[in-house]
Amino acid sequence: MSDDRHTAIPLREFPDPALAYTVDGDDARVTATNDAFEQQFEQELVGGRVSTIFDRFNSCNTTGDREPVSHLVRGDRIGIRLDGYGNRGPFFARVIPSDDDTGYLVFSDLRECPDEGYSPGVDQVSSVISHDLRNPLDVAKAHLRAAEETGDPEHFESVADAHDRMEQIIRDVLTLTRDDAVVQPTEEVAIETAARDAWESIDTEQVELTVSESLPTVTADSDRLQRLFENVFRNSVEHGVSTDEKGSEQTTESPAKGHPGARGEQTGESTTVVVHPLEGGFYLADDGPGIPPAKRDVVFTPGYSTRSGGTGLGLAIVDRIVEAHGWDLTLTAADDGGARFEITF
Numbered sequence: 001m002s003d004d005r006h007t008a009i010p011l012r013e014f015p016d017p018a019l020a021y022t023v024d025g026d027d028a029r030v031t032a033t034n035d036a037f038e039q040q041f042e043q044e045l046v047g048g049r050v051s052t053i054f055d056r057f058n059s060c061n062t063t064g065d066r067e068p069v070s071h072l073v074r075g076d077r078i079g080i081r082l083d084g085y086g087n088r089g090p091f092f093a094r095v096i097p098s099d100d101d102t103g104y105l106v107f108s109d110l111r112e113c114p115d116e117g118y119s120p121g122v123d124q125v126s127s128v129i130s131h132d133l134r135n136p137l138d139v140a141k142a143h144l145r146a147a148e149e150t151g152d153p154e155h156f157e158s159v160a161d162a163h164d165r166m167e168q169i170i171r172d173v174l175t176l177t178r179d180d181a182v183v184q185p186t187e188e189v190a191i192e193t194a195a196r197d198a199w200e201s202i203d204t205e206q207v208e209l210t211v212s213e214s215l216p217t218v219t220a221d222s223d224r225l226q227r228l229f230e231n232v233f234r235n236s237v238e239h240g241v242s243t244d245e246k247g248s249e250q251t252t253e254s255p256a257k258g259h260p261g262a263r264g265e266q267t268g269e270s271t272t273v274v275v276h277p278l279e280g281g282f283y284l285a286d287d288g289p290g291i292p293p294a295k296r297d298v299v300f301t302p303g304y305s306t307r308s309g310g311t312g313l314g315l316a317i318v319d320r321i322v323e324a325h326g327w328d329l330t331l332t333a334a335d336d337g338g339a340r341f342e343i344t345f
Contacts (some may be wrong), residue, residue, distance in 0.1 A: 012023060015286065016106050017041065021050050023101040028072045031102070032058055040107070054321025071095060072103065082107075097142075112311065136162040149259065165201075185325050189222045191215035191282050195275045198229035207237050210274045218345055228321045229275075229284070229312040232341050236273045238288035281327070281344035285334040296331045 008165045011018050017037035021028040028050040038044075051069050054060050064071050064078040071078045074096040083090035090110045097103035122194075140162035147155035180228060199209050218225075261334060273286045300319040322329040327345050334340040 011104075014104070014106055016108050018052075018104055018106040019045065019050070020104055021102065023073050024049075025076075026073060027051055027069055028103075031235045037107070053105075054080075054082070056085050057082040057089075059090075062178075067097075072097070072105075075099075075101075075103070081110075127144045136165040140166075185220045187220065187222050188217050189220045190217050191225075191227055191275070191277075194220075194222065194225045195229050195284075198226045199231060201226075202230055202233055202237065207273060209233075209273045210272060212274075214274045215275065215277050221321075224321045224324070228318050232284050233273060234313055236284075236288060236339065239272065278342060278344070281342065283342040284341055286338040286339040287334065288338045290333055290337045291331065291339045299331070 003297065011020060011032055011034035014034055015036065017029050017040040018034050019037055022031050022033040023029075030045040030048050030050055031054075033045060041053070041056075052071060059082065060068060061081045062068050062071060062078050064076055064099040066074075066076075068078075068080050072095060077097060078095050079152075080093040080095065081090060082093060091107045092110055094106045094108070095103060127219065140159045143158040143162070144151070153304075182337040192213065195209075195211050195215070213270050217267050270286055270288060272282060273284065275282060275284050298313050322343060325345075327343055328345075331338050332342065
């Protein structure tokens with residue numbers, strides 16, 4: 001029987017097969033499993049080593065550069081693709097480490113996903129899990145520590161908000177990895193409000209936002225519309241693409257907020273992003289280096305990225321959200337040469 005009494009998050013909260021582990025020397029020991037794990041793998045592992053489950057598969061590949069157990073011991077947030085265990089799987093296992101030599105291993109059955117020719121690759125999905133989810137996860141952990149130290153219940157509201165943010169990101173990934181769009185356009189949403197709320201959720205050091213007060217209201221899924229704005233804003237802030245005199249592709253990447261070398265510190269000028277109305281919709285534009293015409297279609301392809309470590313899912317999610325609402329999306333050049341995303345209803 002599984003026992004999750006000692007875990008920070010009860011394993012029953014994970015709908016997929018999952019186990020909890022504790023680092024034990026150069027290996028990791030299974031401390032608990034949930035019912036879904038026991039039903040899927042039909043074996044008792046509590047007290048045994050995590051490497052036992054990996055040994056059951058003929059193929060075991062990680063998104064890192066080491067063996068799976070080595071990453072667990074190091075506390076790395078990586079993904080593991082497992083195949084060749086009878087008629088089970090293949091699986092994509094997510095490693096979710098904690099700060100105290102413990103963690104979770106959560107298994108997703110890839111048979112529930114579409115063919116590899118359609119889906120983003122394992123590396124891209126793992127990048128979303130390890131990168132996009134890390135910010136709200138770190139926020140939640142920080143506020144939990146603050147709540148423990150101060151006893152202030154207001155921190156729990158921030159924890160709840162961070163969890164909501166993680167759930168939304170997961171749904172957005174499913175928008176790409178499954179052949180259905182998780183969108184419910186049932187609310188009257190003010191474009192101006194959605195844009196400003198999205199801007200507050202990203203790092204915008206040395207970047208200015210101008211939002212028109214005459215933007216329309218539209219029937220939309222408010223959560224997805226905010227995610228659309230977030231992804232386009234991040235593209236403007238972090239992923240400006242240009243070409244040099246020889247025609248080779250370059251990437252202008254903005255480091256994290258407050259870090260030396262942010263775009264504004266490199267140029268001495270701030271980048272401006274605008275959200276303005278147009279006939280039948282609205283547009284978002286920036287005054288960055290823009291996106292070359294030859295790249296304007298491919299940038300919406302899942303997995304396409306011009307920067308090292310990029311997930312290549314940001315604009316693909318934008319395209320899918322627009323399509324799910326029944327809108328039209330056009331990428332062109334802004335008046336000053338930057339990128340301009342036009343959305344019409």
